[in-house]
Amino acid sequence: MTPFHLVGKTILVTGATGGIGRQTAITASQMGAEVIVTGRSEAKLSAVLAELAPGNHSAVPADLVHEQNRDEFVAKLPPLDGIAHCAGVTLLHPFKFSDEKRYREVYAINVEAPLFLTQRLFKTRRLKNGGSIVFIASLGAFIGARGHSIYAGSKAALVGIARVLAHELSGNAIRANCISPGMVKTEVVDGFANQVSAEVVAADEARYPLGYGLPEDVASTVVFYLSPASRWITGTNLIMDGGLT
Numbered sequence: 001m002t003p004f005h006l007v008g009k010t011i012l013v014t015g016a017t018g019g020i021g022r023q024t025a026i027t028a029s030q031m032g033a034e035v036i037v038t039g040r041s042e043a044k045l046s047a048v049l050a051e052l053a054p055g056n057h058s059a060v061p062a063d064l065v066h067e068q069n070r071d072e073f074v075a076k077l078p079p080l081d082g083i084a085h086c087a088g089v090t091l092l093h094p095f096k097f098s099d100e101k102r103y104r105e106v107y108a109i110n111v112e113a114p115l116f117l118t119q120r121l122f123k124t125r126r127l128k129n130g131g132s133i134v135f136i137a138s139l140g141a142f143i144g145a146r147g148h149s150i151y152a153g154s155k156a157a158l159v160g161i162a163r164v165l166a167h168e169l170s171g172n173a174i175r176a177n178c179i180s181p182g183m184v185k186t187e188v189v190d191g192f193a194n195q196v197s198a199e200v201v202a203a204d205e206a207r208y209p210l211g212y213g214l215p216e217d218v219a220s221t222v223v224f225y226l227s228p229a230s231r232w233i234t235g236t237n238l239i240m241d242g243g244l245t
Contacts, residue, residue, distance in 0.1 A: 003229040007032035011226060012080050014064065014114070015087025017044035019186025020136060022051070023215035024084050024222045029053040031223050036077065038062050039087070064113040074120045082132040082226040083121065085114040085158075090188055095149040103150050110154035115161055122169065130173045134225045135162050136218070139182040139241050155180070159237045166235030175234035177225045182241030184213040210242030 001007070011028045015021035016037035029035045029052035037048050037059050045059035062073040064087065089109045093102060114135060121127040140148045141156035158178055165176035183204070205212050218240060224230055239245060 003231075004224060004227045005032050006082075006223065006227055009081035009226070010034045010036065010078055011082045011084065012036045012038065012077065013084045013086055014038050014117070015085075015136075016048050016059075017041055018086060018088075019188070019215045020181070020184060020218050021084070021086030022048050023219040024086055026051055026053070027216065027219040027223050028084070028226065029055055029057060031227070033082075033226075036060060036080075038064070038073070064117055065108045067116065070113070070117050070120055074117070074124055074126055077121075077126050079128050080121065080126055080131060081128055083118065083127070083134065084222050084226065085118075085133070085135045086222075087113065088136060088155075091151045092147045093150060094147050098150055106150050106154050107157075110151075111157045111161075114158070118165070122172075122174075127174060131175070132226045132230070133162070133165065133169075133174065133176040134222050135159075135176070135178045136222075137178045137180040137237065139180050139239060139245070141180060142239065143245065162237070163235045170234065175225075175230070177230075177234060178237040179218060179221055179225070180237055180239045180241075181213055181218050182208065182239075182244050184215060184218060186215055208242040208244045213240060213242055 006028055011033040013021055013025045016025045017039040025035050025037050025048055034055055035052055035057045037045050039045050040063050042061040045061055049057055049059050060076050063069050089106055091106050135158040137158045138155040140152040162176040162178045
């Protein structure tokens with residue numbers, strides 16, 4: 001048996017209707033996991049379930065921004081071997097025009113929801129000893145791109161949180177790691193392409209020695225962090241940017 005497998009493991013994927021979350025759910029199912037997908041759209045979650053490899057998978061719709069919703073959501077879950085926090089929102093907004101409303105909206109989704117969901121799972125013993133937590137952060141937290149002050153700050157927070165959890169949860173052999181991708185060909189890139197010309201997109205991708213990434217690239221790395229192959233890795237942040245930095 002390869003150590004990169006997820007056979008016999010139950011994995012929760014948040015943001016499973018987005019590009020990276022969807023592919024993470026698919027790849028985890030292909031590696032043998034029993035996958036639980038969550039997101040706000042029941043219809044989209046049903047579509048994701050139909051794409052998973054055969055197995056005892058399930059969808060639990062939820063808006064995890066609100067505390068009561070998180071409590072009700074956690075009560076519906078079985079014990080978990082791993083969590084892939086793929087839910088998130090992107091905001092491109094100049095610093096001088098940023099306001100508290102946008103800040104709170106982004107941090108509620110990108111930071112508070114995964115942090116307090118993880119806390120609730122740990123307190124209720126829904127997260128098994130020896131489990132693995134993976135946060136999807138962003139390269140934006142490290143390169144200081146214009147217009148990303150709120151977004152970059154929220155993703156940098158995840159990196160700091162993961163490092164602390166790596167220590168605080170080590171007594172239960174629970175690992176916590178981050179992945180910080182650059183541009184990945186998802187709806188985020190599609191939105192970028194709709195705002196600028198094709199030439200601008202091509203020029204930006206040309207800065208990446210290996211080009212933009214694919215959801216499969218990130219999903220495979222998430223599975224690595226969830227699998228026994230990464231048993232001795234915790235508190236890390238892996239930058240995935242095709243050589244850009």
